[in-house]
Amino acid sequence: MDIQEYFSLVFSDYTLRTITLGTAVLGAVTGMLGSFAVLRKQSLLGDAISHAALPGIAIAFLITGAKDSNTLLIGALVSGLIGTFWIRGIVTKTHLKSDTALGLILSLFFGFGMLLLTFIQKQPNANQAGLDKYLFGQAATLVESDVWLMAIITGLCLIVLLFFWKEFKLFLFDADYAKTLGFNTKFIDILITSFIVLAIVLGLQTVGVVLMSAMLLAPAAAARQWTNSLSKMVLLAAIFGAFSGVFGTAISASQNNLSTGPVIVIVASVFVIFSFIFSPSRGLLFRQIRFISNRRDLEQQKTLAFMYHIAETHENISHPHTIKILNNFQGYTRKTLQKLVDKDYVTLDGTMWSLTEKGFETAANLYNQQAIKDE
């Protein structure tokens, strides 16, 4: 199946439609909430939460003996939340920094989860196969009810976001100040964190424990490059996330053996790389271009100013001078001289240059202009 075939099938084929919708909704909700994680500088929290969910999945299976995805996700939710509270506890009660706490909890829970998974595999329970799909996710297992659940949580998240938008923004920017205004910052904090945990747990089945944090961070990081408004950033992150889901599913469906989760993450990363390079205001490319053109302008101006000081001493401003005297001057290159000739500021005659009327006036105004710019 090629990509074209995929897009023609996506509306008619039940499985494809379910998976595509599921990954799109998942991408949108994680992108949205990921913006908050990124702005709170809690990028790694998502990684820790998703890894912390693994033992919950295993324990839920051990208790119920069934592989019903909803039961397992409740297990994941509980252990994800426990992990989150432990991280908090470590940060507030010890001198350890949050990255240390995150790393500790992440590896502790993940290690414990892996241990339980291998234990389960040795059990004589025929049902056990396939639990390890939660490591890297398997979008193909999505069914309609999963998508409904995602849609409901996303809708809920949207409503909360609209209601508490002002409070969220204030809290993200300046939590202490929010507190002095009388807002219960603990409540806002718990609300945001709970939704992040929910979104992560929802994505485990599709993208898996290991890669889930990329779904949270990549769309948000990409979106931040394009806008300086929080609302636009959240919206863009949702769009990037949804597109990553759709494109990722399309690519993996059209290349038979590619696993969906990793492809989605790679597509999301392409969004990030593209944004880092090509964003007009923050992107590397345009920044470099602006930097170089600024430098060139300054080089030209410096050369012109230097010439101006020489010409000033003569009665005739167009009195010719040799190019040689420019050679000891930093900032001068043949190129800048040529540029000045192109602009009609300077005329060249063999090895001699002379300032034109226009060049003289421009140079005389240079300092004034610079002074205006500085203000």
Added chain:
Amino acid sequence: MDKKIAVQVDDLTVAYNYKPVLWDIDLEIPEGVLMAIVGPNGAGKSTLIKAILGILKPIAGSVSIYGKPYDQQRKLVAYVPQKGSVDWDFPTTALDVVMMGTYGSLGWIKRPGQKEKKAALEALEKVGMLPFKGRQISQLSGGQQQRIFLARALVQDASIYFMDEPFQGVDATTEIAIINILKELRKAGKTVIVVHHDLQTVPEYFDWVTFLNVKKIATGPVKDIFNDDNLTKTYGINYKVSIQE
């Protein structure tokens, strides 16, 4: 004393981990003063403000604003945090930050409207930042960011202003602009409490001063208590204040 007490602090003790940062502070700040809190690094100046505002939970002691607990008097109090306490790369504009000053009176859920926007624009005008209202906050200079924070507090239209090092990292022009606004506030009968670092400017800017170094050393009118004796007690070295007569 015939003046009303704006802020009263009793037996306030605050500790991070084991070591007390503030020890048994008693403080009465009369209404209408422009007060500097001075003391060496680690003396607990910011902590004192944060404890009064309820950002930090004290181990012991109480605070009252015009005779009532802070929770009931929030609308009378505005706060200017240290500039470095937030991430200025946050995706928002100068006007938007100033609007945040109206959130307290709006309460939960209710969105700011035209009235709030007008108040924010007026505050921006007052601090001379109106031309920059649409500017992304990371593209403002340090002094401009400080003015934005000041405007956000002005929007709160409070009676008591707490400011944590509002002169930190600003140039001379901005410093003068800010102190003029503070003096205007005092003229309007407001009480302004400022964590301050530059001892030389204390007599010029302020009329009231509190010396702090974990314990309260002294508090009162600048002309009475801003002297070598108190400075030495606070800073531990033999400090000469007689820089300018």
